[in-house]
Amino acid sequence: MRAWFKSGTPxxxxxxxxxxxxxxxVVGLIGLIAVRGFGHFWPSSVAEVEIVDRDGSRRLVLxxxxxxxxxxxxxxxxxxNYVPEDTAQITRYLFKEGNRDQTGRDFVWHTEVGMQPFRxxxxxxxxxxxxWGNFYGYPLHLTSAGETIPATDVRFxxxxxxxxxxxxxxxxxxEAIERxxxxxxxxxxxxxxxxxxxxxxxxxxxxxxxxxxxxxAERSRELEIEYQALRxxxxxLYKSTFRDTLRMLTDxxxxxxxxxxxxxxxxxxxxxSVIDKAGEYLVRLWEFLTHDPRExxxxxxxxxxxxxxxxxxxxxxxxVTPFGILAAIYLREYxxxxxxxxxxxxxxxxxxxxxxxxxGVFGLGFFVxxxxxSIDQMFYEAKLPAPTFGTPxxxxxxxxxxxxxxxxxxxxxxEGLARIPSTIRQGSLALGATKAETLWKVxxxxxxxxxxxxxxxxxxxxxxxxxxxxxxxxxxxxxxLPVDGIFPYIHxxxxxxxxxxxxxxxxxxxxxxxxxxxxxxxxxxxLVFLIVALNLTAISIRNRLRExxxxxxx
Numbered sequence: 135m136r137a138w139f140k141s142g143t144p145x146x147x148x149x150x151x152x153x154x155x156x157x158x159x160v161v162g163l164i165g166l167i168a169v170r171g172f173g174h175f176w177p178s179s180v181a182e183v184e185i186v187d188r189d190g191s192r193r194l195v196l197x198x199x200x201x202x203x204x205x206x207x208x209x210x211x212x213x214x215n216y217v218p219e220d221t222a223q224i225t226r227y228l229f230k231e232g233n234r235d236q237t238g239r240d241f242v243w244h245t246e247v248g249m250q251p252f253r254x255x256x257x258x259x260x261x262x263x264x265x266w267g268n269f270y271g272y273p274l275h276l277t278s279a280g281e282t283i284p285a286t287d288v289r290f291x292x293x294x295x296x297x298x299x300x301x302x303x304x305x306x307x308x309e310a311i312e313r314x315x316x317x318x319x320x321x322x323x324x325x326x327x328x329x330x331x332x333x334x335x336x337x338x339x340x341x342x343x344x345x346x347x348x349x350x351a352e353r354s355r356e357l358e359i360e361y362q363a364l365r366x367x368x369x370x371l372y373k374s375t376f377r378d379t380l381r382m383l384t385d386x387x388x389x390x391x392x393x394x395x396x397x398x399x400x401x402x403x404x405x406x407s408v409i410d411k412a413g414e415y416l417v418r419l420w421e422f423l424t425h426d427p428r429e430x431x432x433x434x435x436x437x438x439x440x441x442x443x444x445x446x447x448x449x450x451x452x453x454v455t456p457f458g459i460l461a462a463i464y465l466r467e468y469x470x471x472x473x474x475x476x477x478x479x480x481x482x483x484x485x486x487x488x489x490x491x492x493x494g495v496f497g498l499g500f501f502v503x504x505x506x507x508s509i510d511q512m513f514y515e516a517k518l519p520a521p522t523f524g525t526p527x528x529x530x531x532x533x534x535x536x537x538x539x540x541x542x543x544x545x546x547x548x549e550g551l552a553r554i555p556s557t558i559r560q561g562s563l564a565l566g567a568t569k570a571e572t573l574w575k576v577x578x579x580x581x582x583x584x585x586x587x588x589x590x591x592x593x594x595x596x597x598x599x600x601x602x603x604x605x606x607x608x609x610x611x612x613x614x615l616p617v618d619g620i621f622p623y624i625h626x627x628x629x630x631x632x633x634x635x636x637x638x639x640x641x642x643x644x645x646x647x648x649x650x651x652x653x654x655x656x657x658x659x660x661l662v663f664l665i666v667a668l669n670l671t672a673i674s675i676r677n678r679l680r681e682x683x684x685x686x687x688x
Contacts, residue, residue: 171655442630458543494602497534550584
């Protein structure tokens with residue numbers, strides 16, 4: 135046994151077992167997140183159940199069965215549910231009943247007391263709305279283009295889907311006009327206002343002022359005419375959008391009219407086959423990844439958060455890479471290895487351990503208020519007191535994360551430079567190359583894989599940070615993307631959404647906890663996949679560079 139321990143075999147097996155346990159835990163965690171998150175988009179069947187109350191009255195419950203649990207009678211009574219006195223434990227069911235505009239709540243617990251067997255009627259509809267969440271009920275009739283079509287008519291379903299598709303198309307046209315065309319007009323009007331304000335600040339007078347004011351007035355009239363034309367077009371679209379109305383019957387017996395202008399989709403999940411549900415699942419998942427959020431981020435998609443995260447990481451990488459590499463090259467190749475150099479190197483190591491929120495406070499005070507305020511005073515005086523760069527935004531968030539990850543890049547680059555054999559440097563110098571030529575044409579290319587390793591670690595660290603971003607540019611809901619078709623196309627001063635902050639906001643700040651729960655898992659999984667994709671891209675580049683310079687050195 136002693137010889138077996140001395141051979142090292144037990145430690146090999148111990149390490150292998152530890153790695154296996156870690157892999158199982160990682161795969162299990164990702165699997166849990168995937169099931170809890172992406173399972174949310176599967177079209178669930180709509181259950182109908184009749185409940186007989188203790189006074190003999192009957193009531194109908196219609197909705198999606200979310201989950202069930204067995205609790206003690208005391209817990210159920212504290213929640214306001216009736217439980218017989220001789221009952222110790224009871225099973226209760228959480229239903230997503232929707233109809234929040236009618237009842238004031240989406241999710242309701244019902245105990246098994248008096249509950250009849252579940253039914254799944256084919257005429258149970260689920261209506262996903264732009265406001266007030268889902269609506270559950272039974273269709274009565276559709277009013278479209280002045281014609282009333284009852285739910286029993288064979289044309290009802292096709293006409294309803296056609297009218298819904300038409301309303302969605304009109305909504306997209308309205309959104310395109312309001313965000314793009316009218317947004318461009320508003321931007322041009324704001325520029326004209328700033329031009330006029332700039333004339334006053336510069337105290338321009340004489341012929342130059344007359345010419346500028348004439349240009350501003352003519353351009354303003356052109357924009358006003360264009361805006362009025364778009365306003366008329368919008369009015370017509372709005373009138374056309376509210377043409378179709380669907381009348382529904384709720385489980386409580388009330389009749390409710392729903393305008394298709396506020397509808398995203400109408401489904402009858404109890405009639406869908408597995409293949410149909412799979413197709414619907416893919417559509418919903420795609421919308422989650424490509425659409426904007428709704429209903430305080432508890433509905434809709436997360437595209438702005440994905441776009442903001444990727445944009446911030448790219449801007450951060452562009453800023454941190456040259457500064458980190460140049461600093462490491464100076465410390466390793468040019469600086470004298472004395473006490474001051476050792477102090478600087480120790481300081482860099484210590485910076486890697488500073489809490490991220492400290493970087494956020496520093497970024498807010500130095501980058502936003504000091505640098506941003508100075509930039510506004512120098513270049514955007516006409517917009518003051520409204521700040522341009524003197525407020526949190528994409529650029530300051532990226533710069534703060536660049537400062538946060540700078541020690542990682544410096545340390546990785548230094549280690550890569552230290553691993554280059556001195557014989558390579560000596561051989562290059564012996565062939566007549568200067569020190570600069572040896573460094574930039576021989577040493578740095580060979581250390582490029584180590585530099586990419588530092589960038590990989592920096593991306594993984596930056597993409598998952600939340601605390602500093604809350605102070606320097608990330609918001610709950612950004613009205614516009616930082617990249618669009620309006621000059622200068624990339625707007626570094628705009629605020630952005632971020633997947634990490636989106637998870638925090640939905641998970642801890644949402645007024646509708648049950649609706650937000652699956653979105654937290656889904657967004658977390660998207661963030662994990664995004665970080666993995668960014669890292670795999672950087673790893674692929676690193677491996678190609680490694681093979682390239684390895685073959686060149688051979």
